Amino acid sequence: MTASQQEQLRAEIVGLVDKIGPGRSSLIPILEDIKRRYRAVDDEAMQVVADMLDIHPVEVYSVASFYAFLHGAPQGVNVIRLCRTLSCDFAGKEAVADALRDELGIDFGESTDDGLFTLEWASCIGMCDQGPALLLNDEVHTRVSPDDVRALVATRRSAGKEG
Amino acid sequence: MTTASIESQGNALTYATIEADAGLRAAAAVSRPDIIDTVSASGLKGRGGAGFPTGMKWNFCAAEKAEQKYIICNADEGEPGTFKDRVILTRFADLVLEGMTIGGRAIGATLGIVYLRAEYRYLRPHLVEVIKRRREQGLLGRNVMGVEGFDFDVITALGAGAYVCGEETALIESLEGFRGEPRNRPPFPVVAGLLNNPTVVNNVETLAAVACIFAKGAEWFRGFGTDKSTGYKLFSVSGDCERPGVYEFPWGISVADLLEEVGGQGAKAVQIGGASGICVPAKDFARRLAFEDIPTGGSVMVIGPQRDILDVAENFLEFFVEESCGQCTPCRLGNAKMLECVQLLKKGACAPEYLADIKALGDTMQVASKCGLGQTSSSALLSILEHFGDEITGRAPSA
Numbered sequence: 001m002t003a004s005q006q007e008q009l010r011a012e013i014v015g016l017v018d019k020i021g022p023g024r025s026s027l028i029p030i031l032e033d034i035k036r037r038y039r040a041v042d043d044e045a046m047q048v049v050a051d052m053l054d055i056h057p058v059e060v061y062s063v064a065s066f067y068a069f070l071h072g073a074p075q076g077v078n079v080i081r082l083c084r085t086l087s088c089d090f091a092g093k094e095a096v097a098d099a100l101r102d103e104l105g106i107d108f109g110e111s112t113d114d115g116l117f118t119l120e121w122a123s124c125i126g127m128c129d130q131g132p133a134l135l136l137n138d139e140v141h142t143r144v145s146p147d148d149v150r151a152l153v154a155t156r157r158s159a160g161k162e163g
Numbered sequence: 164m165t166t167a168s169i170e171s172q173g174n175a176l177t178y179a180t181i182e183a184d185a186g187l188r189a190a191a192a193v194s195r196p197d198i199i200d201t202v203s204a205s206g207l208k209g210r211g212g213a214g215f216p217t218g219m220k221w222n223f224c225a226a227e228k229a230e231q232k233y234i235i236c237n238a239d240e241g242e243p244g245t246f247k248d249r250v251i252l253t254r255f256a257d258l259v260l261e262g263m264t265i266g267g268r269a270i271g272a273t274l275g276i277v278y279l280r281a282e283y284r285y286l287r288p289h290l291v292e293v294i295k296r297r298r299e300q301g302l303l304g305r306n307v308m309g310v311e312g313f314d315f316d317v318i319t320a321l322g323a324g325a326y327v328c329g330e331e332t333a334l335i336e337s338l339e340g341f342r343g344e345p346r347n348r349p350p351f352p353v354v355a356g357l358l359n360n361p362t363v364v365n366n367v368e369t370l371a372a373v374a375c376i377f378a379k380g381a382e383w384f385r386g387f388g389t390d391k392s393t394g395y396k397l398f399s400v401s402g403d404c405e406r407p408g409v410y411e412f413p414w415g416i417s418v419a420d421l422l423e424e425v426g427g428q429g430a431k432a433v434q435i436g437g438a439s440g441i442c443v444p445a446k447d448f449a450r451r452l453a454f455e456d457i458p459t460g461g462s463v464m465v466i467g468p469q470r471d472i473l474d475v476a477e478n479f480l481e482f483f484v485e486e487s488c489g490q491c492t493p494c495r496l497g498n499a500k501m502l503e504c505v506q507l508l509k510k511g512a513c514a515p516e517y518l519a520d521i522k523a524l525g526d527t528m529q530v531a532s533k534c535g536l537g538q539t540s541s542s543a544l545l546s547i548l549e550h551f552g553d554e555i556t557g558r559a560p561s562a
Contacts, residue, residue: 025358027340028323032281066342066488068324069281085243086434086464086478087401123326123482124243125282128401128464129171129408138284 010048012037017052027053027063031070039115040074068122076111078156081122081135088124091131091143099146103153116157171250173408174424177395178255178371184302186377190265191308198269199225202373205381206393211237211329211366212436212460213535217373220363224270224353227361232272235357235364236263239280239334241326242437243482244462247397248367250409252279252286255371256293260317262370264307265377267315270363275317278334281324290319326486330534331356331364333488344490345534366460368397388414392453396461400425402434403467412452419448427465432472432550437462438479439539442472444550472551476544477505483540494537497528501544511558518556522548 016033020026027049034045041064043057050057064070082088082097101107104117111118127133130142136152144152190198203218224232236259240248251259263275279287294317297303307313325343327333332346335357356362365373372394376384387395392414398421401407405426412421418435422428433443435452436459443450443457450456466475480502489495504521507513525541532538547555 024340025338028337029321032321032323063340063342066325067281067322070323084478085438085482086475087244087407089474089478090402090467090470122282123486124241124245126240126246126249126280128244128246128399131401135282140285 006044009038009044013045013048013052017049022053024053024055027055027060028067028070031060031064035070035075039076041070041072042074046072068120074111074115075118076116077161078116079118079120079135079137081120081125082108083123083125083127083131083133084121085124085128087128088131088133093132095146096132096134096144096149099149100153103150116161117153171246171408172406173250173400173410176255176397176409176411177375178251178258181258181375181378183257184261186374187261187264187302188308189377190268191310191313195225195269195271198265198377201376201381202269205376205384206391207369207372207376207384208392208454209366210368210372210396210460212242212439212458214454214458217365217369220353220365221266221269223351224272224361224363227354229361231274231358231360232270233357233360233362234263234266234270234272234275235331235334235338235362236275236277236367236370237329237331237334237364238277238283238367239322239329240283240367241280241329242439242460242462243479244399244401244434244437244464245460246399246401247409247461249283249286251367251371251397252283252290256290257297258371258374259367260293260297260303262365262373263317264303264315265373266363266365266370268307268313270361272363273314273316275315276338276357277317277319278322278328278338279319280322280328284321287319287321294319325488326482327488327534327536330536333534334364335362342488344488345536347533368461389451389453389455391455396452398452398459398461398463400427400463400465402463402465403427403430403470404465414453415451417449417451418443418457421452421463422448422465425463425465429468430465431468431470432466432475434464434466434475434543435459435462436542437464438482438543439535441542441546442466442475442550443546447550471509472547472554473505473509476547477502477509479543480505480540483536487536487540491531491533491537493528493531494533494540497524497532497537498540500524501541505544508555508558511560513556515556518548 046060050060132144133142207217208214328337328343330345333343337343352362384394395413398410483498487494525545528541
């Protein structure tokens, strides 16, 4: 990260803390916002957040690493979370998982090199009556078939980095 | 909000027949102790699964002296197979907010927080919209319904992807900006909850039920269900059945009757209460869904005759290995050992002595874990071992 990028990051986080508040209760909303904006919560960001909230960076890391939606690793523009819990499993999630692996060329827990996709398993997402279900970023997709997955990936791929 | 969320099938819900804000009007007209008396008289018990009497919880909190109190709506609906709160929040958010407002008045809280799981983020704009409208209608904010001194407002907060945050003290830790690790209890949240202030945490469905109880009366509510389990309950039905969806039934319905309603006859077992629940075999389908028989938060997953019961156990244990917060050893390591055992059983490589050890470990986890997650995560496997011994042991060894 260059010095000017660092300054920009710091300025954005300062703005976020101003908006959300400087208390400890703001930590998770702040991390969530950073994660959505930068697709990662890196060491630099954790340090800045720690400075702003007057806590140790290890505290920030401890929280970020606890939550599935906050963990630090960089994610693609499109985060696909396929539900792996029982009812979606019964409904055929394994075929959908294979189509995703096949289409993206990565396994669960990985991201594509072009930074467009991250593939993750999700614990039950509450769509058990309409499985197999997945979340594409904040969007829920239900009764997904392997064909749907191929179409979805193609659409997102052509949308490119701007999403 | 998504169309998928509205599309859920099921049967007719009583909520749809409740006059808007009739409950809040009734509660605003009476004193705080009378509100709690009505809730107690209705016999309402927590709908999240634990079944704690709501009136008692509110009474404990009301008795505390504090500058600030809170009422939290637990919308961290993460139990596998549960989706009724999603449907309630989509179609009946007003009832939930009404119940929260009544609860706020009862315990003396001026702020309510809806804690929504991150996976339901798409519901947040809808909730924010409903809250805004209720403020404009004078149903939230200062002097609710024109009653002097009845101040109550609601904000929303998002989780960040952790099943354990459905446990009330972990939820509070998360709201405070910490890892979602459950606290030691006591003190209970009603005494020292959010930011050390007295706090009531109620499930979405519990709060909606409160609004109905005040609209129609405690006696009306007691007219449904059994003596010990009053009222009706929403069940999230999924798995191997013809008509999955959200169903309302009075407490006390038998598993067999429920299966008939949803087109799940012929099932070999039903998992009730989600991954943390129990696996009920076909021979026990006469058992009833009620706090005095099979208590549940409403998750019903139908397991058809074609399924391998060990796949079911494996799926749940993978879930718990992922979702254990890691704080207590019995849960952190126990779930991993139980999963390993299921995988050994699948390969026909689990010695009977080892299986006995695993059963003992499951019992230990139930008594030695701090929170509900570790106390219940072995239940599914233990019930499967009890009822499906013939199916799971003695498999031909494989690679």
